[in-house]
Amino acid sequence: MNKTTTATNNTCEHILDVGEKLILNLGFTAMGLNELLATAGVPKGSFYHYFKSKEKFGEALLNRYFSDYVITSKERFADPNKTQRQHLLDYFSLWMTQSCQAACHSKCLMVKLAGEVSDLSEVMREALDHGVTRVIAQLRSSIEAGVEEGSLAIDETPELLADSIYSLWLGAALRAKVSRSDAPFISAMQRTERLLKPIA
Structure with a gap:
């Protein structure tokens, strides 16, 4: 170069x-x-x-954000010394910790922009949707691996569970942003621990 x-x-x-x-x-x-x-x-x-426009700048920013996010998460999920259940719980625990360190004021670009730009820019909405799909796919893969290795017992398909848990945490992030409280994250964590059941 x-x-x-x-x-x-x-x-x-x-x-x-x-x-x-x-x-x-x-x-x-x-x-x-x-x-x-x-x-x-x-x-x-x-x-x-x-960038041809501010909208194209926003699209590029979101694409970069999700690419970096997925790469970083993939590295965290790759630690062979932890089960996939531990990886998943660590992932959401980190989400809660990082958000609450910012006084529960979201520093997540997805949370910040989802409600704001989805009705204003189709290009950015598609970038958000594509990025979220990648994140959920990563969670699904981890859940599948957890079932295969025997660290997880689940009551629904990995696809549905991954989507449900991500939606749970996205909702918690929005509630925490409104309430300036970590209570929604604590509730989401407790629910996640029940959904990601260990093998008895």
């Missing part, structure tokens, strides 16, 4: 990094393009070199 390519990639990633931080604090609609450019310290021409 030559220096020009490296600089180009760095500029693009820098704009995405700054934009993600602003959106998590302000929301997508409230984040003005001028504010993004000023904070990132890049000219408008640089932005439009990488």
Whole structure:
């Protein structure tokens, strides 16, 4: 990779990094393009070199977010010293811990943008839907592996259980955001432990 390519990639990633931080604090609609450019310290021409519009920027940001999220989660689920049930419970425990460290004010791009942009941008809605589908598929694979290794006993199909648990936690994240309380996460964790039953 030559220096020009490296600089180009760095500029693009820098704009995405700054934009993600602003959106998590302000929301997508409230984040003005001028504010993004000023904070990132890049000219408008640089932005439009990488993104045709603010909407396309949002799509790229979501695609990057979910790709990084899935890769990181895959690494966590790969520890051979833990059962898949332990991996799943650790995954949701980390979700709760990270959210509550932020005073239950969501730092998850999915939670932040789902309600805001789904009715405003079909492109971003599709990016969200595709990303969530990837996350649920990862949970399903872990549940399937847990059943196969004998660490999990489940009462429904892995597909349905993965979808149900993710929806449970998405709802908990939204409730925690509204109530500024960790109670919805605690309730979701207790329910998850019951759904992901250990082999008796």
